[in-house]
Amino acid sequence: MIITVGNTKGGTGKSSIAVSLAIGRGGKVLLIDSDRQGTTETVMLVRAQSGRLPFVPCEKICEGKDLRKHVPALKQQFADIVIDAGGRDSSALRAAMGVSDLVLVPFAPRSLDVWALSDMDALVAEVRLYNPSLRALAMLSCADSTGHDNRDAVEALQAYQQLVYLPCPISRRKSVANAVGLGLSVFELKPKDDKAIAELQKLLHSVFTPDLTQKETK
Ligand SMILES: Nc1ncnc2c1ncn2[C@@H]1O[C@H](COP(=O)(O)OP(=O)(O)OP(=O)(O)O)[C@@H](O)[C@H]1O
Numbered sequence: 001m002i003i004t005v006g007n008t009k010g011g012t013g014k015s016s017i018a019v020s021l022a023i024g025r026g027g028k029v030l031l032i033d034s035d036r037q038g039t040t041e042t043v044m045l046v047r048a049q050s051g052r053l054p055f056v057p058c059e060k061i062c063e064g065k066d067l068r069k070h071v072p073a074l075k076q077q078f079a080d081i082v083i084d085a086g087g088r089d090s091s092a093l094r095a096a097m098g099v100s101d102l103v104l105v106p107f108a109p110r111s112l113d114v115w116a117l118s119d120m121d122a123l124v125a126e127v128r129l130y131n132p133s134l135r136a137l138a139m140l141s142c143a144d145s146t147g148h149d150n151r152d153a154v155e156a157l158q159a160y161q162q163l164v165y166l167p168c169p170i171s172r173r174k175s176v177a178n179a180v181g182l183g184l185s186v187f188e189l190k191p192k193d194d195k196a197i198a199e200l201q202k203l204l205h206s207v208f209t210p211d212l213t214q215k216e217t218k
């Protein structure tokens with residue numbers, strides 16, 4: 001499966017989720033950093049230098065035309081490919097969505113983040129003209145542990161035609177930020193954060209078990 005983790009809004013946790021998914025999935029996954037900023041490439045370099053297994057290969061491919069050219073060939077070599085896209089509308093984001101089975105759209109439970117999803121909704125509609133089988137799932141990232149904001153943000157998401165809510169929030173936790181900063185998933189971090197582990201497990205299961213999410217159409 002090819003998954004783009006994308007949102008035209010910056011700082012929504014895309015790289016953290018892309019890294020966590022790729023490491024959590026284990027072997028035969030390729031991570032592609034399509035953001036010139038290179039966050040994911042740096043994180044995976046930290047991991048590679050530590051010698052931690054599984055080794056997760058990471059390629060930096062930032063041009064749309066290069067993604068269109070290379071991803072179909074890389075698909076033959078890897079069971080899954082996770083593409084981390086930069087936080088803006090770019091040729092790389094469009095190309096990544098064009099070659100993907102799924103675009104996963106992390107958003108924070110804040111009004112500005114929910115309003116910004118209108119750009120992603122429009123972009124998904126556009127990409128579906130040439131990639132009609134693209135699935136588009138929005139998920140809460142940096143979710144709150146208390147209060148109503150998560151629920152309010154999910155309700156507001158209903159306004160968008162293309163984006164379906166994936167009920168697998170990743171909460172705002174120091175353990176998530178710390179793990180990714182060390183080139184780890186929360187599965188590998190010590191001391192263990194059981195709540196963070198459970199959230200990532202649920203996300204992995206939902207994303208990589210297509211039957212669960214493919215039924216969710218609007
Ligand atoms: N679940 C989380 N809990 C705590 N901190 C988080 C979580 N997810 C992301 N962060 C922090 O939020 C910041 C932005 O995260 P990240 O770089 O993953 O976002 P991004 O969407 O990839 O950003 P950009 O648009 O710049 O590429 C980082 O400091 C990261 O450590």
Ligand SMILES: [Mg+2]
Pocket residue numbers: 014015016035039084085086087
């Ligand atoms: Mg990023």
